[in-house]
Amino acid sequence: MKIAALFPGQNSHAVGMGQAVAVQFAEAQDVLRVAEAAVPGLTALMHAGPLDELTLTANQQPALVAASLAVYRAWQVQTGLTPVCAAGHSLGEYSAHVAAGTLSLEAALTLTRRRGELMQAAVPPGVGAMSAVIGDPASVREVCAQVQASGVGVVEIANLNAPTQTVISGQTAAVDAASSALRALGLKVIPLKVSAPFHCSLMQPARLGLTPALEAAEYRAMSFPVVANVTAEAVSDASQVAGLLERQITGSVRWVESVQRLAALGADTFVEFGHGAVLTGLVRRILPGATTYNVHTPEDIAAFGMAGLGE
Template sequence: MSDTVMNENTTTAFMFPGQGSQAVGMGKALYDQFEEARQTFAEADAALGENFTKLVFEGPEEELAMTANTQPAVFTTSMAALRVLRARVDVEPRLCLGHSLGEITALVSVGNFNFRNGVRLARLRGQSMQKAVPAGIGGMAAIMGIDPEAVDAMCTKASIDGEAVQPANINGPSQVVVAGHAAAVERVADMAHDIEGGRAVTLKVSAPFHCQLMQPAAEALDEMLGILDFHAMSAPVISNVEADANFDRERVRGLLVRQVTSRVRWDASVRKAIELGCTTAVELGHGKVLRGLCRRIDRSLKVHSCGEPKDIAKLIEIFGEQ
């Protein structure tokens, strides 16, 4: 992709987290202090036709952890942080990227489609992923201390008797999340424990994301994407599937559909952002999950958090007031 499509006056990337960063009460401090955050949550309530804000701020945790709720909650919290930031801080991104669900947030942040469609897409995506695989059939595990190529080979070896497993998230040089049939995932985990320096942690998830078992969810997402209007983007977005910057609105639908069943290439995406000139990044939303992953990938990229009022004050000091 040519640098001519990017703003040469900034070396900053915007990053958006995905499922797993959620917590009851996330975004409430921004909501209490900033009108932009209050308006964002009100728009989510209207788009979803329910008092969604109450669930995000008060729980219960078990209900917020349901994929159909988690995804729009993480999306809305990130968008609230983005709107508060843009109203006060003089920074716009050279490019954007998001982890899994966060790619949808990234696309909305650059104007590819609007907030209402974004939060409804996040809800549909979560519902479809939850329904795609019956409870107990699938599973996920984090494999650590083993390089991605070796994990890929382990998945191939473990995929037997009609049970498949594949890399779902390449989060760093020695952290790979695998997903698929529960028995096949367990076989990979056992292999990891037998390798010196390797270990595996079974993840408490409601479905095996980013694997071929998610094909029904991909088809449901494609149907909704087929009725959306995609607009020109103010900055390119690095797609999870290709780990490359996309500036073509016509390609967005296909990339989002493929993402549901494909691995999230986060390690390569972060390295691509650095290759394209990014030296700093702002993680917009709750928590510091992406900041932690980036530190393991390449410490030359300085990542700032933006999820609390104190973060806004710090970012004003760094980038200047709007």
């Protein structure tokens, strides 16, 4: 069994996430202690909410890092297993680098707190929008290019999540125009409830704001490669990480290619660490028949251990 560790991004959150493993496993408790020291008040928010405050980008980003890594550390200690590679969806790339040893947990929490603040502030409320599009990605790319060329505004590919699921992001008028054109072509378009238009050029102020902190962070030797969102290439050289995380803020999340790259690295089992199972579902669409697990609770860890022993 060769495991690819997967770490979720925004909107995989829930009040209470990470709490069950922290009650049962000391290593998960340690992660939450570090999280509280790095972002005071974060663990109480994770434990009891309110949900609307936890949902705020500046809170949600470090909270997801803490919850995912609490589960990951407990899983690793209890099973004695180590991944051969990892990837994270957007924000989750920071969690992947902590798992690989590139970043300390403290650094990832501090960076994602600042990242969330900057991304929220980059575009005034109501100015930007995002929509998920079900259909041919080539058509989505062509329509976005046509709308931008017409001068309506910025609309770009934000996420390539699955073979027929693409997310567009940009100025509200441009996203609306692209959505209308795509519906006219017979594609399904679903407006997303987001606080800002992520992963497009409108996030340039956030990219510039986070660059000094990314450059100042300490990057250590990696114990396994992490596939970068913005290139879909495996990274084993820690000196490349700051630049890739910087580019990720305005660049597309190339998730389909990233999952394919994990498989090319030899991964035959894909394990998503954290609340929800969004990435697990996407992997099944990208690699039909792939072995997948979602690990979030002590019961998930126990079930994984039994499954592993049976192979």
